[in-house]
Amino acid sequence: MEALEAILTRRSTRRYKKEIPDKELINKVIEAGRYAPSGSNSQTTHFIVFTDEAVLAEMADLVCGEFAKMEIKEDTYISLKNSINAARKGGYVFHYGAPVYIVTANKKGYGNAMADSACALENMMIAANALDLGSCWINQLHWLDKNEEIRKFMYRYGLNEDETITGGLIIGYPESGEPVREPLERKGNPVTWAN
Template sequence: MNETLQTIAKRKSCRSYQNQMIKEEELQAILKAGIQAPSAMNRQLCEIYAITNLAYIDELTNAIKKVSEERGEKKPDSYHFSYHAPVLCIVSGPEYDSRRVEDGSCILENIFLAAASLNIGSCWINQLRDTQNVDEVRNVLNKLGIPPNHQVVGCAAIGYANQEGAAKEKNESRIHIIR
């Protein structure tokens, strides 16, 4: 199996991170891999906001937790929406772009694969996408410089893993070859 296929096979979600910032050159490599993703008509409208300031990530966590609880979704005291990862990559695109979900998802997949290739843990995070239009959360996004007309596609928590998790079996019956 070649190196690319090995990286794809070893990628898995990480939900426990070391309390250590990843190296700047690793972060840059991961972000540059992200923007190599394909985009509809090569318009390249989605953007990545890499948050390394833990106070901002905690502020987002608190805002999301408040919104969730107002919606009747009780979160445990230990809740942290990005699992205390030292980096949170928010991928967003303009609301007028009908392909932002597809384009942003490709960016996120490249981020996950690049992180895996560097032995850095990562996890797809959705809570921000689901709460972004509530004032408490949108105010933090505005503070981070994410344009008001951008919609979050998803987030990637990234950092050095505390422990290697077991790879999960994939259901190969989902593959269908039509000849």
């Protein structure tokens, strides 16, 4: 698939087959992330790759439990509020049961931590689309970055103490056979030509 087509047809896919794509294919997606630009070429984005179904299920249970304990305030961000409400009902699987979840982390206190990780995540989403894999940015672990139980869990799987969780991406074979690709109408993202 040509690069611009891969960018313009990328959408979020949230329903997956259980089958784990070959490691080689997963690695192609990760390499696209690793080749993203970074501020001052710092290359500090850390990719923590989960493919074990039992570990992913344990993670979903833990996240559900921690969200259920959270308070909803007047200024709670809408998506976070939705996650808390879903968790309170029980059985909330924030990663949609996808077979692969790539969590991104970066150095605490590094000013470009989020920007670098976002570049990496977008590169991975475009690569996944070009490879006929579905993908979706999954942000719950970022919101729970300061949660002690979540950090303890993540330390078991490679998060370093000097790192902050910046985001994450699920990938896999789409349930329908093809990634979601229908374009979403652009109502926002205004462009101003200043000259």
